[in-house]
Amino acid sequence: MEHKSKRIAALDLIKGMSVIGMIIIHTLLIYANVKSQSETVVGSFIVFLGRGTSIFLICMGITFMTSSHQSLKSSIKRGGVLLLAAFFMNFMKFIVPAILGFAPDNFIQKYGWHGPIEQQYMYLVMLGDILQLAGISLLLVGFIREYVKNKYAILAIGLLVALVSREVSGTLIDYPVINYITDLFFSNDYPAYIYFPVFPWMSFIIIGMFFGKWFLELNHDSKTLFRNMFYVGLVFVAIGAPLVFGFDAYNYNGFYHMGPGGVIYFAGWTLIFLWIIFRITAKMKDNKFTSLLKYCSRNLTSMYMIQWILISWGKGIFGYRQHSIGSVLLLIVLYMVLTFSVQKLLDLLKKKKPVIVVDQPISVE
Template sequence: MEQQSNRIAALDLIKGMSVIGMVIIHTLLTFADVKSQSETFIGSFIVFLGRGTSIFLICMGLTFMTSRHQSLKSSVKRGGLLLIAALLMNFLKFIFPVIFGFAPDNFIQRYGWHGPIEQQYLYLMLLGDILQLAGMSLLFIGFIRKYVTNKYGILAVGILIALVSREVSGINIDIPVVNYVLDLLFNNDFPAYVYFPVFPWMSFIIIGMFFGKWYQELYYNRAQLFQKMLYAGFLFVVLGAPLVFIYGDYNYNGFYHMGPGGVIYFAGWTLIFLWLLFKISENVKENKFIKLLKYCSKNLTSMYMIQWILISWGKGIFGFRDNDISIVLMLIALYIVLTFSVQILLDSLKIKKQASKEVQILN
């Protein structure tokens, strides 16, 4: 009961909202044509929402510090399982439709790739997304939690990773398996494209760990924690803004592979936003929508995989980046319903399996 009381309801709501948000964002990015993504208000707003990855990562780091899974062994095991899940998801997203003949003809051609088809599908199979980042990060942050006991030491590690991220980007050696691991760490674009390399994106998780440690030292006082986040957020914005807007080539260089200034700047706005959501959540009573968000938070990983697989399969039906915004809005509603339906179906199968085991034990 004590562990449960230390949970921050606002973080569960944020993670729950991220589940619904990612269905909206991924549906738009997959099915909307370029005009709908960039020249309509709705499309531009949804693309903007897609820049909220740092919110999820800071929440991940904070809850990691206060979770029941405190052992280093547990962290490494969970990291390995996430990496396996990520490869399985990529197989079902990209290779499964090819095997059964419902992949869109224009999907690979849209990327302008050349060379053997097998190499192109290997590229897709190894593509690095948020699951790969979470899995790789768990292999490291367990050591940080165990051996770095001072909260400012934890923060220093996170800032250091951001500071060296541009310098280590592109490190590789000509050994395929090793090179893929280096790809996930440093993004050298071979043999796969990695959207969220560990350097610098793990910095956000470690910043969250810093606040998780602070939360423990504050004896789990939520109000004080989020007040500290607000002050730190303003400080980070002040420090990061000049780096991004004056020296942007090095410190930002695009959303997915930002430099140290970008990390500090985005972390600052994220912390301010988390404080705002906390203040809102304090005045929201339990209702069906809140219960729905908590359900999403509880099943975040599985729903992430479900929605991506379903959306990828849908390219064979609805095309790839061929639809206007009105069609995309209908597809968003469809995929929200489908994602929840599959998750509920999986839950019911788990319940039936558990009930069957209990019956066998009784017999």
């Protein structure tokens, strides 16, 4: 039976959907004007979808535990590759357009830069995206997988990361290089802006690891696993909701820098959503659409990088945050086509010239 497979088919489809979703979300965030993002139904819905980062991270944690690559060395190697990929992506996204002179003025002015251009370039290269989070997390969670064998102990570590996140936020050791590392972990906006600091975002990955371990203990019964996700999700929402809505300054304080209540609340809804998606995808038969999603899942890391680079380069052609929702929808179609075209081109180049590839480092499979 399919649900006894060691590979969770629903996760492949969910990760594939995330590739499609991120192209839609990032195109809107870069090209739509403020009114289109906040005052239209379509724009508001897409911005809402952008809050789905926790879905991807929990899936990452599950696949990390069920992957065939189980060694600590493998986890550290993949984490290092991801960090290199993150800085390469930032270089391609920001520095190439700046050097070649097709970065729009209003994008440059957004940061209110003063001082030497080299300092501005360094700022952009060091911007912390989800790739940096995934890379650093892999360097750390490999030790959890190696040495912590009890699933509830894994869950406790994940919740502990969330519980201390507000207390350690802004921790700074004001010393060159070290200050950037503390930024990636604790996000104090010095010297770079980190969208996804390790505290609290690694919590979602470790919560995913808890369910990955549970899946193995259930002898790969995905139906039971997702039902358990639903029940745990209800408990998390019940605990997180009063914290978020009653003490929001400490427990939420914005999407990117959540406190413990925010993490538990978002994790709860994420687990419920994953159960819903599992119920829907369980009835799906293999067809061209599911094959497309599986293709996206297999190439998640490279497609993530491709779409961000293309969308960033396009600012020089289409402008930055200047378009109505109708124009943005056309641009979404354009970037879908471009992203898949570049990925297919890379596939052809790989076939012609054998290269060493770390397969799917972001989904750690």
